[in-house]
Amino acid sequence: MRPLDPRLLRQARAARSYVVLTAALGVLSAALVVVQAFAIAHALGPVVAATSPGGSGAVDDGALARWLTVLACVVVGRAGVAWAQERFGRRAATLVVADLRRQVVQHAVALGPRPPAGTSPADVTTLATRGLGDLEPYLVRFLPQLLLTALVTPAAVLVVWGLDWVSAVVAVVTIPLVPFFMWLIGTMTAGTSERRLATVERLGSQVLDLVAGLPTLRAFGREIGPGARVRALGESSRRATMGTLRIAFLSGAVLELLTTLCVAVIAVGVGLRLVYGHVELVPAIAVLVLAPEIFLPLRRVGFEFHASTDGLAAGERAFAVLDAPSPRPGTRPVPDLVGASIELDDVSVRAPGRDVLAPARLSARIDLGNGSPGGGRVVALRGPSGAGKSTVVLLLLGLLRPDAGRVALRSPAAGAVEPVDVADVDAAAWWDRVAWVPQRPAIGPGTVRDVVTDGRPVDADALAVAAATTGLDDVLADLPTGWDTPVGLGGVGLSVGQRQRVALTRALVGSADRPVVVLDEPTAHLDARGERCVLDTVRAWRDAGRTVVVVAHRASLLALADQVVDVTAEEVARA
Structure with a gap:
């Protein structure tokens, strides 16, 4: 499953500008992460060295104040980046979903009363209303983390390589484990989101049929009869939703445990070499600060993995409708109908x-x-x-x-x-x-x-x-x-x-x-x-x-x- 369907960028103009904006914010976030690590290391390192046994006890207050000021600016900057990602992400998601809904409805109208094979008019109705809503968490939460992974993680690894090549080697070796386990989870749960969306569409079709037939049932005094069927449909929807949540929690827990162990391996190695004097204090602190930042985007990608599967499944259904060839519109004039x-x-x-x-x-x-x-x-x-x-x-x-x-x-x-x-x-x-x-x-x-x-x-x-x-x-x-x-x-x-x-x-x-x-x-x-x-x-x-x-x-x-x-x-x- 591709994490970003290029058809989404072609069909929705808002998605293209949003990806560019997210990439720019990701570059800024990577720079702020590196600056934050150096600010913490240079502010904390001299204090630890001065107050440790055998230290001078004197701290350069001016330098400390400067680094603390830089750290405060970085904190404000990262908060601003997070706010911008959330705000513009929701705005873009609203525009993308609205644009796709408009295209799906217009193309469904152009297709006429017979939708593409394997779908029904009620399926298209469910897709254009509730189904495409799954794209919003995909665009707001998953896609930004995916781009941050592509930008922040390599930048942090390069900086760590310059500070401590051993820690960088450990990071390079352990990072591929995360996408491997994500692929493994995706393989084990393949088709779950498609089945869930198909279930929702089927339930929507049946509910629409029941609602449409209520006047007839009421005319014959049978309007109470479908109550059991409606309860059964609700139970089916509950099971489908709980199945999706179960996959989300399990995949998030597995990837959270894996990334925590990877950070722990780097931290233990830095700590041991710091004890034996094989690494300086300030670079060691910077590496310890950067290590979680290397894996943080990957952890969030794993946590939002279910959002990607649901969103991409909804996109696939939308593109199945949009890719269906519509009949050529007629252009010939209507002949005179008198006596025709x-x-x-x-x-x-x-x-x-x-x-x-x-x-x-x-x-x-x-x-x-x-x-x-x-x-x-x-x-x-x-x-x-x-x-x-x-x-x-x-x-x-x-x-x-x-x-x-x-x-x-x-x-x-x-x-x-x-x-x-x-x-x-x-x-x-x-x-x-x-x-x-x-x-x-x-x-x-x-x-x-x-x-x-x-x-x-x-x-x-x-x-x-x-x-x-x-x-x-x-x-x-x-x-x-x-x-x-x-x-x-x-x-x-x-x-x-x-x-x-x-x-x-x-x-x-x-x-x-x-x-x-x-x-x-x-x-x-x-x-x-x-x-x-x-x-x-x-x-x-x-x-x-x-x-x-x-x-x-x-x-x-x-x-x-x-x-x-x-x-x-x-x-x-x-x-």
Whole structure:
């Protein structure tokens, strides 16, 4: 495992400047360590010599005061270096983590609904929130000590060589034992951090699934049931965390014992040779002061070893997402959709995590409405659960590319020109022509009016007509302050059916100029009254000349459709 991944320096600009700053502070710290050793030796040596048996008893007060002043300045300087490392380290860590989070989220969006192999959208969510937080202790605590080891330790050894070559030889011989034991510990615990992060991501995915399914469980009176599962997930998280702490404490204890023994060997050797007069007092004191400083960065590197493994594991996961090739963005203009059609030609998509094509070899032609009143169409996607109906919606929106076949737009205005793949058109321009209401609509915080209008100025009469069409007017009558009722993130404060009506009203209000409307299971979780509101909304869109593509299970929606497209799945033949 590399202690510093060069990809981190390439991806995060703040990391590069932080490494340079840390190296400069490390050089300053090495100089202060050497000056401190000489100040202590020259201040203490004459005092010990003068007060020892046979000494003169006289001490040069001026020289002593000067060296004590130097020592005080060194102490203040080292405190300032430590403060600067901590302050700028935390600032840089915050910037690096924020930068990587931004890149991961942007690249995950560019990848679409299918993340890299071996990960899920929930894994990416966990990585972008909690997972990348492991980089902060790595950058604040481990990386500075690593650079200090590369700067302070060699400088201290060179100074010791000039004072007492025997002690320098002992240090040179014992120093390699520390990285050897670090490598040994790393080999024995290889994969622990990756497994811990994978555990955290898996737990996060399961918790997100439980939270997302709570409205359904509550509707059936089973919201208490997952309590045992949540406790089991918490226990798994506790075991993963305690395993990491156990490795941290054991690795720190082993390296602490080893470095203490190495310092003791140097100290015993200096003491014996000082007794027999083979070394002078002042150099001996300087060597004894420098000996712990030689191993101190190594000791701290060992103590923060778990921070490096966790941080690098989080970085590896982030780079796995960032290195995944994103599809080439479309640049072709959207053709004229009046009288156009969407053609699905032998389209197949392999379901993630399953040896199933869903949909499998789907071919259909969806004729779009002409935009004039009464010229709209309703197209229903029908099929069993897991057949790939929602995947077809993603294909129509251009959020997903098929593994085989093509989804193309054919416009009569283009004449005999080859139809344009949906994936090749400019995504923003295509989405400006399509309104989408997913199974779980995204509802931001604000009032009901803010959510429906999306911040745009909308006439009050138009709002009232849209609310009457979708049945939202009945919901507003039951809310305490009507349109001004506050709604939390994700629609907190509203029931599932109320959220669906809010989303339909938003699509009805905001898509007046969009010829295509896509609805994914709009009647799910709705009672008969809510279903009638959805049907009325679909009729309103069709009467306005738009094309409504709807994923339908209920017979009422299928009966309303002008065209029904059957979607099927098929197992992949194994070799």
